Amino acid sequence: MKNRLLYILALILFMQSISAKADNGHRLWLKYDRITNVNNYKQYRYLLQQLVFRAGADVTSVAAKNELQRGLAGLLDLSPVENNQFVAGRTLIIGTPESNPLLHTKLVTDLLVQSGTEGFIIKATQLSGKNCIIIAANTGNGVLYGVFNFLRLLQTNQDISQLNITDSPRINYRILDHWDNLERTVERGYAGFSIWNWHKLPGYVDPLYVDYARADASVGINGVVLNNVNANPLIITKEYLVKVAALANTFRPYGIKVYLSVRFSSPVEIGGLKTADPLDGQVQKWWKDKADEIYSYIPDFGGFLVKANSEGQPGPQTYGRSHADGANLLADALAPHKGIVMWRAFVYDNKVPDDRAKQAYNEFKPLDGKFKSNVIVQVKNGPVDFQPREPFHPLFGAMPGTPLMLEFQITQEYLGFSTHLVYLASLFKECLDADTYAKGKGSTVAKVIDGSLEGHKLSGIAGVGNIGTDANWCGHPFAQANWFAFGRLAWNPELTSDAIADDWLRMTFSNDESFVSPIKQMMLDSRENSVNYMTPLGLHHIMGTNTHYGPAPWVDNAGRPDWNPVYYHKADSAGVGFDRTGTGSNAVAQYAPQVRDEFEDLKTCPTKYLLWFHHVKWNYTMSSGNSLWNEMVQHYYTGAASVKTMQQTWGKMNGKVDAEQFEEVKQLLAIQEQEARWWRDACVQYFQTFSRLPIPAGYEKPEHPLDYYRQLQFHYVPGIKGYN
Numbered sequence: 001m002k003n004r005l006l007y008i009l010a011l012i013l014f015m016q017s018i019s020a021k022a023d024n025g026h027r028l029w030l031k032y033d034r035i036t037n038v039n040n041y042k043q044y045r046y047l048l049q050q051l052v053f054r055a056g057a058d059v060t061s062v063a064a065k066n067e068l069q070r071g072l073a074g075l076l077d078l079s080p081v082e083n084n085q086f087v088a089g090r091t092l093i094i095g096t097p098e099s100n101p102l103l104h105t106k107l108v109t110d111l112l113v114q115s116g117t118e119g120f121i122i123k124a125t126q127l128s129g130k131n132c133i134i135i136a137a138n139t140g141n142g143v144l145y146g147v148f149n150f151l152r153l154l155q156t157n158q159d160i161s162q163l164n165i166t167d168s169p170r171i172n173y174r175i176l177d178h179w180d181n182l183e184r185t186v187e188r189g190y191a192g193f194s195i196w197n198w199h200k201l202p203g204y205v206d207p208l209y210v211d212y213a214r215a216d217a218s219v220g221i222n223g224v225v226l227n228n229v230n231a232n233p234l235i236i237t238k239e240y241l242v243k244v245a246a247l248a249n250t251f252r253p254y255g256i257k258v259y260l261s262v263r264f265s266s267p268v269e270i271g272g273l274k275t276a277d278p279l280d281g282q283v284q285k286w287w288k289d290k291a292d293e294i295y296s297y298i299p300d301f302g303g304f305l306v307k308a309n310s311e312g313q314p315g316p317q318t319y320g321r322s323h324a325d326g327a328n329l330l331a332d333a334l335a336p337h338k339g340i341v342m343w344r345a346f347v348y349d350n351k352v353p354d355d356r357a358k359q360a361y362n363e364f365k366p367l368d369g370k371f372k373s374n375v376i377v378q379v380k381n382g383p384v385d386f387q388p389r390e391p392f393h394p395l396f397g398a399m400p401g402t403p404l405m406l407e408f409q410i411t412q413e414y415l416g417f418s419t420h421l422v423y424l425a426s427l428f429k430e431c432l433d434a435d436t437y438a439k440g441k442g443s444t445v446a447k448v449i450d451g452s453l454e455g456h457k458l459s460g461i462a463g464v465g466n467i468g469t470d471a472n473w474c475g476h477p478f479a480q481a482n483w484f485a486f487g488r489l490a491w492n493p494e495l496t497s498d499a500i501a502d503d504w505l506r507m508t509f510s511n512d513e514s515f516v517s518p519i520k521q522m523m524l525d526s527r528e529n530s531v532n533y534m535t536p537l538g539l540h541h542i543m544g545t546n547t548h549y550g551p552a553p554w555v556d557n558a559g560r561p562d563w564n565p566v567y568y569h570k571a572d573s574a575g576v577g578f579d580r581t582g583t584g585s586n587a588v589a590q591y592a593p594q595v596r597d598e599f600e601d602l603k604t605c606p607t608k609y610l611l612w613f614h615h616v617k618w619n620y621t622m623s624s625g626n627s628l629w630n631e632m633v634q635h636y637y638t639g640a641a642s643v644k645t646m647q648q649t650w651g652k653m654n655g656k657v658d659a660e661q662f663e664e665v666k667q668l669l670a671i672q673e674q675e676a677r678w679w680r681d682a683c684v685q686y687f688q689t690f691s692r693l694p695i696p697a698g699y700e701k702p703e704h705p706l707d708y709y710r711q712l713q714f715h716y717v718p719g720i721k722g723y724n
């Protein structure tokens, strides 16, 4: 009996030790596991024996120090000796010139001239004639970013003996938008429920919030919108403000400000007023008082995000006023506290426009220059809605008198939810690097939004987050890379997708080249793969209505024309595609002449945007020599086949990464492979009903007839309101 008990006890301990080792991805890219490369390990331990950390007593400096100690303990099993002396060649010196006398030198202060309040330098140098490594900044925030950058160098096994880094963010407001509802569902969220436990706040502050803030800060995110743009007015009542304040207090050490989405009609709904008209004196007073109240709870509150007169949300147009009137009302209320208004240009109202892609430009372009100085207009990357591929939004470059903020979607509403491996840096870069020609060649979207093109002080970028209560935060281990990539590009839009993937893979999984190299390539190819099996050649908005799950190009009976996929692809017996040239909706005219001309001409229009701008005959000869029909089929088949290749590539990684994560990715890739074929077979057969052309020889037959796909129904698809 005793032996049996001992045996069971041993077994339990053994099982625990196994599960303790298994990695569920919760530590994201901040694992800080012991460095396995012997040379790097030795170099780092030698160079970092001593630590002189004097960065002030502010909460951010304390957070920076804690992070450094945590990182060095994990990566190197090192607790550097901290004092004011330093040993030549073996000391890390950290702080600001004010707080750390060792850094109060001309060399350091000169280098920090351009660093602003968030930049930093990391340098192998000499101070008082002795070799050392310094991390210096003008503020605690800069020190924090410098520390995260330094730890990244160690995590990715860089040589640190010759460091010479000067870095600062190009964009001021780098914000993660949560579409989290107060009852904890997440609109378009595929990673579980909202991480904000409103019920337990403010009494219980989950340590998870600190991990969340560390992750954001590690990639330079400095603002968080806590709630859905389809906003509940309760968020700015006292009941919720005390909860918001608790989160703000938790995020403050990490340089993160809190923002809220507000509902334009709040003065009526929670203020008891009869109107929310922005020109009404009582309404103006109500918002001013509300702003004062918010700042009494959260002194460094960031400001408001607003979705108005869009998809049924109330707004200034409800009272016959303009978007500028609405934004300026809130801007005036926030201005005394230095808060900002992020006013969304995603207007998609009840009147059906001639072309939905034109609506934001039509409404906002005439308002250029009419916004108060603390308003920034937030524009989605493309003119329709976060599709797998869209051309850049024509408002970029078209509103020189107004600071514009770029909104990306990190959550994969249209890109396979959290079951498809799609690395989004490629999508982000395609937009950031696009040339608007607003002020001649080189007027990229990145330069519009970083303020440099027009000399705007206010500059911003937002990403709609993909975070939820799933153990790995994002639902798919590789979806974490999109959170990471958003932050890195928000800090520096010039980084390459390749470099970001490289860092993320090394920090998250392994520095083993035989892993990093093939898996990085798989990531870099993944977005194009998904475009191919979902919406090749400029097709868009052909997914399941409302759920946005799977293909449904046939839907033609939704409430209004521009809710229907058929509105967007316009397939008929002659051809397919939305004519947005002068013979069609003329949306091309919203772009600068150089861009317009390129898109308007069938011969010069990039193949990837072809059916976005043109209705093209099925037998049109593409630049490849294929007919349009054959080319479309080829893209769908190549896309689906590429997921098989991803499976093979991943299959070879068994043993190179944690077993639990290997298995998770393997299973998710199998779902993706199935769904890629579903997209392919449904779309090819549907478009074939118009082209009446055969699927060229050599391609496998679709698994099921078209009717099978048309009749599929799904219940409880995540991410839509009321799904639970």
Ligand code: GCV
Pocket: 179, 187, 188, 229, 230, 307, 311, 346, 385
């Ligand atoms: C938050 C799309 C999404 C909506 C989202 C909207 C927006 O329409 O499907 O869920 O609402 O964009 O960005 O406001």
